[in-house]
Every structure is written in C-alpha cells, then in structure tokens.
Amino acid sequence: MSNSMSINLIERIFRRNTPLAASIKNIICKYAQHIYESTGRPIKIMNFCGTHEWTTVYYGLRTLMPPMVELVAGPGCPVCITPSYYVNRAIELALDGITVYTFGDAYKLPTARPIRGVKSLAEAKALGGKVEIVYGFLDAIRKGLSKDAVFFGIGFETTAPSYAVPLNKNAVPSRLKFLSVLRLTPPAAEYAIDEAINRGLNPVQGIIAPGHVSTVIGAKPWNNLAEKYGIPAVISGFEPIDLLLSIAMILKMLKNGEKKVRIEYTRAVTWEGNKAALKAVNEVFEVRDAAWRGLGFIPMSGWFLREKYAKYDAFTEYGLDPLTPEKWKYDLPPLCRCAEIVLGVAKPTDCQMFMKRCTPSSPWGPCMVSIEGTCAVWARFGGGGLTEDIAKEVGVT
Amino acid sequence: MCWAVPAKVVKIDGPIAQVDFGGGAYKTVVLAADGIQVGDIVLVHAGAVIGRIRREEFIESLNFYREMMIELATEGGAGREEVEKELEKQFSTWMKWLKDG
Ligand code: SF4
Numbered sequence: 001m002s003n004s005m006s007i008n009l010i011e012r013i014f015r016r017n018t019p020l021a022a023s024i025k026n027i028i029c030k031y032a033q034h035i036y037e038s039t040g041r042p043i044k045i046m047n048f049c050g051t052h053e054w055t056t057v058y059y060g061l062r063t064l065m066p067p068m069v070e071l072v073a074g075p076g077c078p079v080c081i082t083p084s085y086y087v088n089r090a091i092e093l094a095l096d097g098i099t100v101y102t103f104g105d106a107y108k109l110p111t112a113r114p115i116r117g118v119k120s121l122a123e124a125k126a127l128g129g130k131v132e133i134v135y136g137f138l139d140a141i142r143k144g145l146s147k148d149a150v151f152f153g154i155g156f157e158t159t160a161p162s163y164a165v166p167l168n169k170n171a172v173p174s175r176l177k178f179l180s181v182l183r184l185t186p187p188a189a190e191y192a193i194d195e196a197i198n199r200g201l202n203p204v205q206g207i208i209a210p211g212h213v214s215t216v217i218g219a220k221p222w223n224n225l226a227e228k229y230g231i232p233a234v235i236s237g238f239e240p241i242d243l244l245l246s247i248a249m250i251l252k253m254l255k256n257g258e259k260k261v262r263i264e265y266t267r268a269v270t271w272e273g274n275k276a277a278l279k280a281v282n283e284v285f286e287v288r289d290a291a292w293r294g295l296g297f298i299p300m301s302g303w304f305l306r307e308k309y310a311k312y313d314a315f316t317e318y319g320l321d322p323l324t325p326e327k328w329k330y331d332l333p334p335l336c337r338c339a340e341i342v343l344g345v346a347k348p349t350d351c352q353m354f355m356k357r358c359t360p361s362s363p364w365g366p367c368m369v370s371i372e373g374t375c376a377v378w379a380r381f382g383g384g385g386l387t388e389d390i391a392k393e394v395g396v397t
Numbered sequence: 398m399c400w401a402v403p404a405k406v407v408k409i410d411g412p413i414a415q416v417d418f419g420g421g422a423y424k425t426v427v428l429a430a431d432g433i434q435v436g437d438i439v440l441v442h443a444g445a446v447i448g449r450i451r452r453e454e455f456i457e458s459l460n461f462y463r464e465m466m467i468e469l470a471t472e473g474g475a476g477r478e479e480v481e482k483e484l485e486k487q488f489s490t491w492m493k494w495l496k497d498g
C-alpha cells in the first residue's frame with residue numbers, strides 16, 4: 001500500500017470516529033494505569049486471529065496503546081502452522097500425476113527442505129506437477145469428477161464446515177480425496193499461554209478471541225479457557241473500533257478481577273455457535289493430537305477424517321504415512337523465527353531475514369505467505385511512525 | 398483464512414445457495430448453517446455459509462455500541478453531544494443498509 005493510500009485510510013477511520021477512538025483510548029489508558037499500579041507489570045493481551053493482527057497493524061492500533069499495554073499476535077494463521085510434512089506429501093502427489101486442489105496461500109507455502117527438488121506446490125506445478133488453485137472445496141468437487149485428485153484441506157474451525165457439509169451429505173465424488181490438516185484454535189491458545197509461562201515471560205493476561213472461528217464454535221470453548229487460566233477473553237469483531245472496544249472490555253474486566261468471556265462481536269457470534277455446522281464437522285472428523293509447524297504436537301488440536309469416511313482419506317487411499325510425534329522434526333527453514341512469532345514471544349522485526357531474504361513476493365518462512373501471517377502483515381503495512389503521526393494530528397494519541 | 402465476508406442469500410437449492418457479495422458478484426456456496434432463508438445476510442468463508450448476521454441482533458448490537466460508546470466517551474471526558482452526533486452519522490449508514498434489505 002502506498003503511503004498516501006494508508007494516510008487516507010487512517011485519516012478516514014480516525015477522523016470519522018475521532019471522539020469514539022479518543023474516548024476508548026482514554027478509557028484504555030485509565031484502566032491500564034490502574035492495573036499497572038496494582039500489579040507492577042505490563043499487560044499482555046494476545047489475539048488469535050490473523051485478521052485481528054491485520055486490523056491492529058493496518059490501523060496502527062499499537063501506537064494508540066499506553067506503554068504498559070502490549071498487544072501480541074498468537075497462532076492465528078492456518079497457513080503459518082501447517083506442518084511442512086503435509087506440504088511435502090501434497091507435492092509428491094502432484095508430481096505423481098494426482099491433481100492437488102488448494103487455496104492460493106497454501107500454493108506458495110514453502111517447506112523446510114526441498115523434496116524431489118521443489119519447495120512448494122507452486123514450484124511443483126512449474127515442474128509439471130498437477131496443482132490447481134480453487135476458492136473452496138465446492139469448486140474442487142465440481143471439477144474433480146473425472147480425475148484422481150486430492151484436496152489439501154488446511155484451515156481452522158472457520159473452514160471446517162466447508163469440508164464437512166459436502167462430505168457428510170455424500171456430495172463428494174469418490175475420486176476426490178481429502179488430506180486433512182484442519183486445526184483447532186483453543187488448544188493452540190492454551191499452548192501459547194503455557195509457553196509464555198514456561199519461558200518465564202510476562203504471562204498472557206487477556207485474550208482477544210477470533211470472531212469467525214467463534215461464529216462456528218461459539219463462545220463456550222473460550223469460557224473454558226478463561227476459567228482454566230483465570231483470565232478474561234473477549235470475542236471481537238474486525239473493525240478497528242471493535243478491537244479498541246474489546247481491549248477496553250478486557251482491561252475493565254482485569255481491573256475488576258472478572259475472569260469471564262464476553263462477546264463483543266454479538267452480530268455474528270452466539271454462546272453455542274453454529275450447531276448445524278458443528279454437527280456435520282463432528283460427524284465427519286474426530287479430534288486427535290496434531291502437529292503444528294515449528295511447535296510440534298499439541299494435544300487434541302487436529303481434526304482427522306473418521307473411519308467411516310476412510311474412502312476419502314488421502315492418507316489411507318494413497319498409503320501415506322501419518323505424522324507421529326516420534327517422526328515429527330523441527331520444520332522451519334533455517335533462521336526463520338515463525339515458531340516464536342506465532343507464540344507471541346518474538347516480533348517479525350526480530351528476525352534477521354525479515355524484508356531481506358524474506359519478503360511477501362519471495363517468502364522464506366511460512367508467516368510471510370498468507371495475508372494473515374504476522375510477518376506478511378508487518379511487511380505490507382509496517383506500523384509505527386507514520387500512523388503515530390497521523391493519530392497525533394487527528395487528536396487520538 | 399480467518400476472514401468471512403458478508404453476503405446476501407439470493408437463492409437456495411438444498412444444501413447449495415447463491416449469494417450476492419454486492420454489486421452483482423454472485424457465487425454458488427455450501428449452506429453450512431440451519432434456518433437460512435433467501436434475503437438473509439450471511440457470513441461466507443471458503444465457499445460456505447458459516448453463519449447468519451441476524452438483523453435484530455445487528456440492530457441491538459448497534460444500540461449496545463451506542464450505549465457503550467456514550468458511556469465510554471463521557472467517562473473518558475469527551476462531550477456527550479459531540480459523541481452522540483458522531484455516532485448518529487456512523488450508525489445511520491448501517492441502519493440504512495440493514496433496512497434496504
Ligand atoms: S521474516 Fe520470514 S524467515 Fe523471518 S520469521 Fe518471518 S517468515 Fe520466518
């Protein structure tokens with residue numbers, strides 16, 4: 001984005017909402033100061049959705065925070081955490097003449113080490129492999145009637161219904177197989193919270209929970225998390241005002257010692273979630289321990305096809321070895337710090353490859369690929385100086 | 398991969414729906430939520446309808462926003478009138494969009 005475009009955007013948002021943004025900002029400062037005085041440590045708030053990180057950086061929300069409020073990004077980008085092992089299997093299938101359908105992001109996703117001389121599905125295609133980018137599973141179903149094909153099924157709870165409903169309704173042609181790399185966000189949130197504690201870092205004190213994941217799973221799973229760790233969580237929408245409000249709500253709960261989950265994004269999220277989608281998802285998939293890129297196995301964090309759907313399972317159909325904790329190897333490219341970035345313990349600018357060997361047009365690590373990857377967001381929109389100046393100018397510093 | 402886009406349902410045929418993202422951008426998608434009807438505003442992700450944005454709730458949430466904002470603004474020292482005026486402008490656009498169906 002050009003500088004002038006970004007100036008226009010930020011101006012529009014802040015000018016239109018100046019009193020709102022300013023007042024929420026004041027509340028945030030007031031509550032944060034109050035909390036800081038009683039605890040004496042910075043307040044770490046973690047988001048679990050790449051789109052929240054996008055809004056945070058795009059609108060320069062970090063520059064609006066008082067110094068004791070630290071906003072960190074969590075493991076909220078499915079492309080970033082898809083294990084290299086599965087990308088390798090998809091590459092092999094494509095090179096063996098089986099059509100691999102996938103999303104645009106997964107197409108560019110680099111593996112840790114080259115396999116048969118290639119490092120991504122894009123490179124496999126350049127070598128004559130069969131890879132097709134689609135908008136969703138339904139598009140693959142419509143195209144996949146007459147050839148042996150595999151859908152490379154990455155995603156979180158938001159994406160699971162798009163796979164589960166057609167499978168559950170027997171609407172998938174038998175020649176189209178499914179390679180499930182679906183992951184669940186609450187177990188990863190727990191993992192990230194535990195990691196900060198295990199590493200002796202300032203613990204996560206509040207959670208900005210993902211809005212669209214929660215449209216599917218509801219608020220309940222976040223409530224379990226809030227209770228387990230004794231910290232507040234707010235399920236947030238994606239407008240900058242939604243996020244500012246959610247941060248203010250978290251701070252208010254922290255100030256009052258409340259350990260609850262609240263829904264800010266009430267226009268799309270309910271307590272129970274999307275029951276029809278969850279029913280289909282649970283009929284088709286079962287939850288098991290699963291690998292996350294750079295992190296290893298997280299208990300009960302992956303959705304795998306149930307036995308009943310084995311005829312669609314790319315693993316059984318093509319005799320692929322499943323990944324096990326014993327077989328899992330650290331799977332980030334040399335020097336890439338994505339593992340720390342998805343845990344919120346490092347920033348993209350802490351990585352020596354950032355914007356040097358690793359850029360959005362030539363990603364070295366997985367967090368630089370998807371628009372929701374933290375490194376890609378930071379690379380595209382930066383943050384800091386410019387937004388700070390404009391915020392000051394329009395009176396919201 | 399986390400983002401879902403609002404769209405309006407224009408046709409339903411079993412588990413399949415036609416949605417309009419606005420400006421005549423139509424798409425055939427899977428219905429992955431119960432009780433969706435033609436005319437509903439829904440969230441679409443990766444070719445599936447994952448939820449409905451309920452009109453009444455949307456309007457309620459607007460009121461909630463309004464109250465919350467006014468509370469926040471006055472507590473934060475901003476002038477109540479100015480805040481209300483600003484909010485009115487912002488929310489009337491949303492209300493118009495909702496009422497237009
Ligand atoms: S900048 Fe690139 S190499 Fe560094 S952590 Fe991010 S994705 Fe990995």
